[in-house]
Amino acid sequence: MQSQPSPLTPREAVYRILGSLWEPASLPAGEDIPWEGVLQIVGPSNVVALAHVLTEPLRDDMPQDVRNLLKQGFYQTAVSNTRSLRQLGVVGQMLAATGAPLLLLKGAALADTLYPDPALRLIGDIDVMVPPEWVGACCERLLAMGYTPTRVDERPGRLLEATNQIQFAPPRGSPVSVELHWHLLDVPYYMRRVPVAWFWEHSESLVIAGHTFRVLDAEANVLYLAAHLALHHGFRGLHSLLDLALLIVKIGARLDWDTVIEAAQRFDLVCALQGTLDHLAEAWPSLPINAPRCRLRRITPGRQDARLYRLLTSESRSTTLQFYAGLISMPGLAARMRYIGMHVFPQPAYMRERYGFTASWQLPFWYLYRLGDGLRRLARTIPSARRAQGRKKASP
Structure with missing residues (x-):
């Protein structure tokens, strides 16, 4: 007698629902989905709007309360992103007036470049990076716009060595915070080890919200997003994992894994990259990442690489x-x-x-x-x- 397949866990169902964006056959049957558990995972996430769109074909099998909450998340994301993009245009124009080059990171850049519609991925805060020598001028411009730092520096004049960014709370009437970066990673070892100039060199121009920004190219984004997901969030972040999956699917065979892996070795990010690819393979086994995973397994990571990875993901x-x-x-x-x-x-x-x-x-x-x-x-x-x-x- 043939054994029955195990029922889907909520997380497995979420991965299959999101994976149907590039592999439609992976969408489960509606009666097999533990809807309440799925809602608990995607409801608070940055991809609730995408989950709503992808599960619309299953609406007849979906509990009405779940459908209502997913639809509510869809419209809330649309409203929030409209505000974020409007404010991004204003902030981009004002910061560019200082003469600083602007590199747009995370949500605002990825929603526009990876998703079929930018409204399907919550943007949230505005994350923009400038060269260290432009931090002072950009901070002054944000202060003049009514933004206020969310914290006082621990030591005057030591901001650039103490952390990798400063967060500004929005002025009255704007719900969108700004995070001004001068480095991509907040671990002091990596602020010294990783040359941020490499990421500037691996960036390209893109018009977003009516303004021209720099954005990371595919290879730099794979390395940055993997390191950020592993070392900053300990792999807790459904949207970050999906961002990477969509990037890998979009670029496909054109993705230069030699460049990614070589940089990971130089920057002591081998463990972060390998761990992230392992999580991606577990979530979406069909992703074309077996070859780089095999290559990474043959590399012995540096002592600090392995030590900090174990510590920060523990x-x-x-x-x-x-x-x-x-x-x-x-x-x-x-x-x-x-x-x-x-x-x-x-x-x-x-x-x-x-x-x-x-x-x-x-x-x-x-x-x-x-x-x-x-x-x-x-x-x-x-x-x-x-x-x-x-x-x-x-x-x-």
Whole structure:
């Protein structure tokens, strides 16, 4: 007697629904889909509008409440993207007036280039990168537009070495934040290791929202999106995984895997690239990525590559885990001490904003509190991360 196939899990159903965008035969039968579980996954995601469109042929098998919520997500995405693109045009024009070259990242660039309709992928915030020497001028222009930084610098004049971006909250009447980048990765080791000039060299011009931006070419986007998904989000991000799948499907045999893998080796991103391709293969087995996966398995990653990958994908990202990852990758004792000093004893303005006190006499107390709280968090985070690293290292 032939055994019955196992019922689809919600995540398997989501992957098959989204995969039907390029492989229509993968769309499951409506009666086989666990609709409530699917809604829990795609409802809060950036691709709820796409899920609504792809499941329309199954509407007769779909619970009415699920269909209503997917349709609601579709219209909310359309409204949000209209606002984002309108604001992108304004921001692009104002920043370009400074003379800075602008490289558009993530949602706004990918929705326009990868999806059959930009309305099917939520754009969210505006992510734009400029060369480091243009950060000051662009910050001044955003401030003049009414944008405000969401945080105070930990040390005055150390912004460019402390992080890879600054987030600006929108002015009144605009719901769209701006993240101004000068590097693509926020891990201090990779801010030193990865030459951002390589990504500028691997970019091309594209008109979006009525303004000409630079966008990453296919090879640079594969490497960046893989590193971002792995090291920033620990593979938690359905839309990011789908972005990569659509990019690989769109470019097909024209994708220069030699360039991608060579750069991954140079930049110590072999593990991030390999891990991301493994997740893609698990989600959509028909993707043409078996050859690069085999090549990557034959490469021995560098020590810091493997160490940081295991650490940053071992558990959900936290400020404590990020601090520890930055600390252990600092080159030498002096650099580590400066790193500790900058993060444990930031400037008084940062402390006042972070902890909400006003009296100057309270400052020493809050520094002691920050030190003790940080040590407590490290004592909890480090053993947990190391156990997870050990499990990941032992797994085949």
